Amino acid sequence: MTKVKICGLMETQHVQAAVEAGVDAVGFLFAPSRRRVAIAQAKELARFVPEHVIKIGVFVNATQEEMERAFREVPLDFIQYHGDETVELIETVGLPSIKVLSVRGVDDVRNVRTVQSDYILFDTPGTEFRGGSGEVFDWSLLNGDLPRDRIILAGGLNAQNVKDAIRQVRPFMVDVSSGVEIDGRKDEALIREFIQAVKEEESIGWR
Numbered sequence: 734m735t736k737v738k739i740c741g742l743m744e745t746q747h748v749q750a751a752v753e754a755g756v757d758a759v760g761f762l763f764a765p766s767r768r769r770v771a772i773a774q775a776k777e778l779a780r781f782v783p784e785h786v787i788k789i790g791v792f793v794n795a796t797q798e799e800m801e802r803a804f805r806e807v808p809l810d811f812i813q814y815h816g817d818e819t820v821e822l823i824e825t826v827g828l829p830s831i832k833v834l835s836v837r838g839v840d841d842v843r844n845v846r847t848v849q850s851d852y853i854l855f856d857t858p859g860t861e862f863r864g865g866s867g868e869v870f871d872w873s874l875l876n877g878d879l880p881r882d883r884i885i886l887a888g889g890l891n892a893q894n895v896k897d898a899i900r901q902v903r904p905f906m907v908d909v910s911s912g913v914e915i916d917g918r919k920d921e922a923l924i925r926e927f928i929q930a931v932k933e934e935e936s937i938g939w940r
């Protein structure tokens with residue numbers, strides 16, 4: 734059953750819409766981005782997230798201290814490493830982890846099995862910021878031997894293309910940000926539509 738994450742949440746009503754629609758994970762941005770939130774803001778949003786929904790903090794080349802503080806104060810369940818963080822840093826921090834690999838070509842998906850993190854998120858390389866591009870990458874690059882139960886797929890997903898994405902990539906989880914926004918702001922109807930599309934695709938698997 735493919736899990737679903739809504740990333741870059743900044744407003745209570747959008748967190749609530751995602752939770753009511755059955756989201757599995759929510760992402761808060763602590764990196765340079767138009768979706769960036771302060772720790773105090775994320776802590777307030779987290780009050781509307783039930784225990785069974787995973788809270789993920791997204792960081793780009795942050796210090797260990799910054800990440801530990803957010804993890805403790807929000808509180809978070811996972812750190813998403815969306816920059817150039819080394820294996821050594823991820824190991825030293827020692828918190829549940831998602832390492833992001835920006836996919837430009839076949840070289841970026843080689844040796845994925847050696848990546849030392851709990852989950853691996855494949856995303857389109859960002860332009861202005863490191864993620865949240867709203868652009869799809871070539872999913873056929875993920876056709877090879879991958880640990881599907883650790884793979885999160887992101888990059889330009891929306892309610893229209895997510896079923897194809899799940900059929901082609903068979904990820905553990907799909908992740909969306911731009912595809913559930915209108916004019917740069919999250920939209921409750923689009924959030925519901927996206928989560929519904931993922932759930933419809935799941936139900937096909939049970940027929």
Ligand SMILES: O=C(O)c1ccccc1NCC(=O)[C@H](O)[C@H](O)COP(=O)(O)O
Pocket residue numbers: 740741760762764765766767768791793815856859862863864865866867868887888889890908909910911912
């Ligand atoms: O979303 C951002 O603005 C962002 C900025 C810097 C680092 C990461 C960022 N997003 C992290 C995510 O997990 C997004 O959901 C992922 O990049 C997919 O975004 P989109 O293509 O907009 O659905």
